Amino acid sequence: MSASRAGKATLAGVVLGLAALTACAKAEPAGKDDGTGPVSVKASDSGCDLSRRDVKAGTSTFSVSNGGSKVTEFYVYADGDRVMGEVENIGPGLKRDLIVELPTGKYQAVCKPGMVGDGIRGDLTVTGDAAPQTSEDALLKQATEGYQRYVNSQAIALEQKTTEFVTAVKAGDVAKAKALYPVSRTYWERIEPVAESFGNLDPKIDARVNDVEPGTEWTGYHRIEQALWVSNSTKGMAKYADQLLVDVKTVVAKAKVVKVTPLQMANGAKELLDEVATGKVTGEEDRYSHTDLWDFEANVEGSQAAVQALRPALQQRDPALVKQLDTNFKTVFAALDKYRDGDGFKPYTATEPEKKTLGAVVDGLAEPVSRVAATIAKK
Amino acid sequence: MTDEKPTPGNRTPATTDRSSGGQASDANTVSGVGSAPSSAVAPAQPGRRRGFSRRGLFGAAGAAVVTGVAGYAAHSALDTQPTQAADNNGPVDFHGVHQAGIVTPVQDRLHFAAFDVTTTSRDDLISLLKEWTAAAALLTAGKDIGQYGAVNGPDEAPPKDTGEAVGLPPARLTLTIGFGPGLFDKRFGLAAKRPKALVDLPHFIADNLDPQRSGGDLAVQACSDDPQVAVHAIRNLARIGFGRVAVRYSQLGFGRTSSTSRAQSTPRNLFGFKDGTNNLKLEEADKLEQQLWVQSEDGPDWMVGGSYLVSRRIRMHIETWDRTSLGEQEAVIGRGKGTGAPLGKADEFDAIDFAAKNADGEPKVPTDSHVRLAHPQFNNGAELLRRGYNFVDGSDGLGRLDAGLFFLAYQRDPRKQFIPIQKQLSRDDKMNEYIEHVGSAVFACPPGVTPGSYWGEKLFS
Numbered sequence: 088m089s090a091s092r093a094g095k096a097t098l099a100g101v102v103l104g105l106a107a108l109t110a111c112a113k114a115e116p117a118g119k120d121d122g123t124g125p126v127s128v129k130a131s132d133s134g135c136d137l138s139r140r141d142v143k144a145g146t147s148t149f150s151v152s153n154g155g156s157k158v159t160e161f162y163v164y165a166d167g168d169r170v171m172g173e174v175e176n177i178g179p180g181l182k183r184d185l186i187v188e189l190p191t192g193k194y195q196a197v198c199k200p201g202m203v204g205d206g207i208r209g210d211l212t213v214t215g216d217a218a219p220q221t222s223e224d225a226l227l228k229q230a231t232e233g234y235q236r237y238v239n240s241q242a243i244a245l246e247q248k249t250t251e252f253v254t255a256v257k258a259g260d261v262a263k264a265k266a267l268y269p270v271s272r273t274y275w276e277r278i279e280p281v282a283e284s285f286g287n288l289d290p291k292i293d294a295r296v297n298d299v300e301p302g303t304e305w306t307g308y309h310r311i312e313q314a315l316w317v318s319n320s321t322k323g324m325a326k327y328a329d330q331l332l333v334d335v336k337t338v339v340a341k342a343k344v345v346k347v348t349p350l351q352m353a354n355g356a357k358e359l360l361d362e363v364a365t366g367k368v369t370g371e372e373d374r375y376s377h378t379d380l381w382d383f384e385a386n387v388e389g390s391q392a393a394v395q396a397l398r399p400a401l402q403q404r405d406p407a408l409v410k411q412l413d414t415n416f417k418t419v420f421a422a423l424d425k426y427r428d429g430d431g432f433k434p435y436t437a438t439e440p441e442k443k444t445l446g447a448v449v450d451g452l453a454e455p456v457s458r459v460a461a462t463i464a465k466k
Numbered sequence: 467m468t469d470e471k472p473t474p475g476n477r478t479p480a481t482t483d484r485s486s487g488g489q490a491s492d493a494n495t496v497s498g499v500g501s502a503p504s505s506a507v508a509p510a511q512p513g514r515r516r517g518f519s520r521r522g523l524f525g526a527a528g529a530a531v532v533t534g535v536a537g538y539a540a541h542s543a544l545d546t547q548p549t550q551a552a553d554n555n556g557p558v559d560f561h562g563v564h565q566a567g568i569v570t571p572v573q574d575r576l577h578f579a580a581f582d583v584t585t586t587s588r589d590d591l592i593s594l595l596k597e598w599t600a601a602a603a604l605l606t607a608g609k610d611i612g613q614y615g616a617v618n619g620p621d622e623a624p625p626k627d628t629g630e631a632v633g634l635p636p637a638r639l640t641l642t643i644g645f646g647p648g649l650f651d652k653r654f655g656l657a658a659k660r661p662k663a664l665v666d667l668p669h670f671i672a673d674n675l676d677p678q679r680s681g682g683d684l685a686v687q688a689c690s691d692d693p694q695v696a697v698h699a700i701r702n703l704a705r706i707g708f709g710r711v712a713v714r715y716s717q718l719g720f721g722r723t724s725s726t727s728r729a730q731s732t733p734r735n736l737f738g739f740k741d742g743t744n745n746l747k748l749e750e751a752d753k754l755e756q757q758l759w760v761q762s763e764d765g766p767d768w769m770v771g772g773s774y775l776v777s778r779r780i781r782m783h784i785e786t787w788d789r790t791s792l793g794e795q796e797a798v799i800g801r802g803k804g805t806g807a808p809l810g811k812a813d814e815f816d817a818i819d820f821a822a823k824n825a826d827g828e829p830k831v832p833t834d835s836h837v838r839l840a841h842p843q844f845n846n847g848a849e850l851l852r853r854g855y856n857f858v859d860g861s862d863g864l865g866r867l868d869a870g871l872f873f874l875a876y877q878r879d880p881r882k883q884f885i886p887i888q889k890q891l892s893r894d895d896k897m898n899e900y901i902e903h904v905g906s907a908v909f910a911c912p913p914g915v916t917p918g919s920y921w922g923e924k925l926f927s
Contacts, residue, residue, distance in 0.1 A: 300671045300893065354794070361786040361899070368864065371674075439863035446864040450785060457789030 124148075125184070128198070130177070131155040135198030135207040144191045144215035149174075151198075152182040157430065160199040163187055163211065167413050169395035170237050175244035175274070176202070189213045201430030202270070203384070205420075226400040227349045227463070234352050234396040235345070238278050241389075242342040245274035249335045256311055256321045256328040265315050269373075269381035269431060272308060275335075276382045277389035279362060280355030281345055282338050291334045295371065306330050309373075316375035349397060353460035356393040359386040360453040368446045370435050380432035383445075384423055387452075391416050394459055405462050408455060415452040422448045555635035555691070560606045562914040563771055564759065567640030568851065568876050569748035571727040573689040576719030576855040577696040578777065578872065579704065580646070580682025580907060581711040588654045592926050594710045598643070598686075598703055599920035605699045608636030611706075628705070630698050637692035641699055643921045644775045644909025648683040659925060661769050663760075663879045664910045667776070670892035670903065679779050679905030682714045687775070687874065689853070693720065715905070717779065719855025719872045726853055732806060732814065736782055736856050736869055737900070739799050740806030743814055744841075746851040757849045757878055760913075764878065768924035771913030773851075773876040776884045779905030782870040787900045798896045800835030808837065834896040840887060848883040850875040870901065880908060 125148035127138040132155035151161045151174060162173040163185070171194060172187030191213050199206035248271035255263040275282060275293065283289040290298060292307045299305045310327050314320055321328075347355075366372040367383040394401075394412055401409050422445055426433050437445065558566050583591060601611045610616050612626020619625050650660035686703055690696040697718070704713050723735045724742025728749050735741040746757060755761065760769045787795070796803055806814035810822045810830035820838060822830040831838050842849050854873040862868045877883040892898065912922045 297669070297674050298672045300889070301669055354791075357789065358899075361783075364786055365783050365902075443864045446866065453786070453789055457791075460791055 125150045128152070128161060128196070129154060130159045130161065130198040130200065132157050132200045133207070135161075135196065135209060137196055137209065137211070140196070140210055141212040141214060142189065144189060144213050146186060146188050147213075149185040149187070149196070150182065151177060151185065153177045153179055155179060155200055157200040158202055160202050160206075161185060162195075162197040162199070162206070163189065164195045164197055165192065165395075165398070167395050167398050167409070168391060168416075169398045170233065170392050172236060173240055175240050176247050191215060202273070203430050204427070223400065223403070226403065227397075230349055230352065230396045230398075230400055231347055234347060234393055237392045237396065238281050238345065238347075239343050241274045241278045242339040245271065245278075246336060246339045248274060249332060253328040253332045256315075257325050259321050261315060261319060261321060264311075264321060265376070268308070268312060268315065268376060269378035272378075273381055273385040275308075276359075276362075276385035277392065278342060279386065279389065280351075280358050281342050281347070284345075285338055285341050288334055288338050292331065292338065295374070307334070309375075312373060312375050349400070349463045350460055352393040352397060353456075353463050356390040356459060357453065357457050359390040359393075360449055360456055362386050363449050364446060364453065368442055368449060370437070370442075373435070377434035377436060378432070379435040380423065380426050383435075384420075384432070387416070387419050387423075387449075390452075390456060394456060397459060397463060401459065401462060404465060408458060408462060411455045412452075412459075415448075415455060419448050419452050555637055557607045557636040558638050558640050560603045560641075560915065561917055564914045565640075565642045565772070565911055566606070566914070567642035567687055567689050568758070568773055568853075568911070569726050569754065570638070570640050570689070571730055571748070572722040572724060572853045573638050573640070573696075574691045574720065574722055575689065575693040575696050576722075576872065576874075577688045577690075577693070577700045577716060578719065578874070579686050579688075579700045579716035580714045580777075581684040581686070581704075581707065582714045583649065583653070583683040583710065584712050585710040586653050588926075590710050591654055592920075594707055595643075595922055595926075596920045597706050599915060601703060601706055602641040602643075602699075602921075603915075605702065606636065606639045606641055608634075608639070611702055628698065628701055630701075631695050634692055634695055637690045637695040639688065639690040639695050639699055641703075642687040642689075642775075642911060644685040644687070644911040645922060645925070646682045646684065646907060646909050648681065656925065659766060659768065661760075661766055661774075661910055663764065663769075663774055663881060664908065665881055665885070667880070667906055667908055668885065668889075670888050672892060672898060673903050673906070675906050676779075676904050679715045679717075681907050682909075684711060685775070685777070685907065685909045693718070717857060717872045717905075718859075719857050721856040723854045723856055723871055724852040726851060735871055736784060736858075737787055737795070737799070739795075739801060739803055740814060741854075742852055743801075743806055744837075746849055753849070754851075757883070758851050758876055760878055768922070768927075769910055769912060773878065773911050774880050775909045775911050776873075776875050776877070776880055777905070777907045777909070778873040778903050779857075780871045780873050781868070781902045781904045783900045783902070784867045784869050790900070797832050797835060798900070800831045800837035809835075832896070834894050836891070836895055836897045839890050839895050845887045845890065846882070848877075848887055850877050850883055850887070876911070 123143070126142060128149050128151040129136040130151055130153045137149075149161065149163070151159075153159045156179050158179070159177050160173060160175050161177065161183075163171040165171050171189060172185050174183045174185045177183050194211040194213060195208050196211045197206040197208045248267065252264060252267040252271040255267055279293075282292075290307075293309065294305060294307055295309050296305055296313070306327055308331065311321075311324050311331070314322070314324050363383055363386045367379045367386065370377065370379050372382055373379045394416075398409060401412075423432075426435070426437075558570055560566060585591060585594075604611050608631075610627035610629075610632070613619070614626065616625050616627040616629030616632050645664075647660070647664055647666055650656045650664070686700060688696040688699045690699070700716060704711075721735075722733050724745045725732055726745060726748055728747050732740040732743050746753060748754070758773055760772050760774075762770050764770070790798075792803060796809060800818070801808055805812065807816055808818040808831060810819055811817075818831060818837060818841065820829065820831055820841075820843065824830055838844060852873070852875045854871050854875070856869070857872050858867055858869040860868055875884055892903075912925060915921055915923075
């Protein structure tokens, strides 16, 4: 549900250090790996080759080059797909670095060609002295830092992809704009509770036609969506495209420095699933393009990112809940699988029984997610 | 005939239950069947009267209602007797300065129906209103309609009264009529009489209205303490109207979501919160004149003493609400869930302190909470008399409760009351996350009917 006030928690704007994620272009000659330098990652449309799969505890650098034809992403996941670090939106032929702090443990290194699905996965082992922090406060601090890194990376990709979308709209390239529309929204939908916390930007960017008050102009993604799919044209859309980019840039700037609390993360995870339940499953969100399932998956991914950032703290307090969350997230993604089409999704024209099935798995996931906040708050 | 006027004393004891009512009805049926209808007019023996159910008196009423028009005139004589029941099953006065069913202490059940007028004849419309008025007077008195009622007519004819209320007490049934904007188009020569206050409601942010559940030329609100009595009333009015009106949509409601009298406790809505704590109450006569009843300076004349009804079908996203934390729920509403007290206060009826702050400097009653945004203090003093109902229409295709609030609010002028309040709510109310307005209508509800008159007579004179 767009233009909602989900997540309108007071988020104080405190500058967040970006140490963990930079995009330096430090070239590292391939094949010259002495076990201490950056890990070189060769990503392609079908592969994800790491120069080595064990690193020392502490700060590691992954130098990702995309030799494939699809835009890709690179993630380091801890248990339960907890995002330790990621670089988004690496175009073909590009090279980006991920610098990430990794405590001792088992991880997965994942490339996601096309930026969707489970990706190409492989183990990553971290050994050495830097012991994982286990005090409650430290775990929650890690959680918020991890989630803020995630928000930050999504925000950067949101701006990049929206810029591409806006460029296509202004160039009158209907086909390209249609292809980019669901992709750029993915980044918005993953961090929606954060984006929504910035007052009136959410309705400007994401209002559906009926969300608009008379006397107020309808702007944003869905305004352009209507033109693209109903009129099959970008005529008259340049000004909305320009406005969208301005508004998105404002959100991105704010999202990069936002400071969230563990409780806000937990509530945001729940709200993202509420969005799926009320807007995506019903097909109301992208009523012209029927690209709802892209948003659907992105909401669930965003929810998962917030929940899994809290995972070590949750694991200490309620391991059974963690297990249930893992299972139910898997169930939702599995339910989405039957609608996948290449790098994206089939148009969402589900029948009532299909919607009911999707709704039921979302409800099944949302119930345990709704218990996360109280579990985190428990002293 | 007036002697047969039902009174609580000779009809049903305050504690009448349905089974005893049914038995009484059977007794009466025996007395009535086989007699000529006219003989049913005066079942005078006290011994037999004592056991009469409400329906037992249909004969008396039925004889009066030979035709619709004659019926309303004749029947009106019945209602010169005091009828306000002391017991909860008793009838509510149909006649009066104002229509019943507005400040009447809110009953437990609702059947609301909106109609499209299908005839283009002004005379047809007037005759319908006359017949409806006559029937409504009988129905609210707890009587069958038609010459023979439900069970005493000829074998060859379908009974005039559909019969499912036989044996049931009046259950405080009220029937309240409203005229929608559509009635004032070109069809019936009423365009010049359309009140300025009967505006078409604007689009509010996030309205997701189903046209099939919105609008209507006429509306009848049936409220009762027994759902079957309310359903019976609407069903019979619809039947009388076939050929002249068609039901556009109707809504069943249960569990009143407000109180209109200080004598009533505050009920809970489907979010589990007390609703209607600060509603307008019938005891506040001055306030009602100021906020509820159309005054002579408001115009038009035919609406003086009437009121404007706004109905909204508000779907509640029950499932997402239910997994919302208690603290968030209370912050959304602005009241405690258990006590109903404003946040920061202890008792339900404590005044809301909008200035009170928490330790962190945030208002105790959040600025985007429902009670704050809906409060007269932030709406130029505007208030509404709400008498909405919970509804659960089973579940939707996704297996979720098709549930919510059928919001009904009466007021003196929607332009100054509902519209500005709802504009503010649709923009900022945190509750919007959990609700969706899916139906909407506005009606001009004329003043009450005097004996010998009919609903809206002044509009057509």
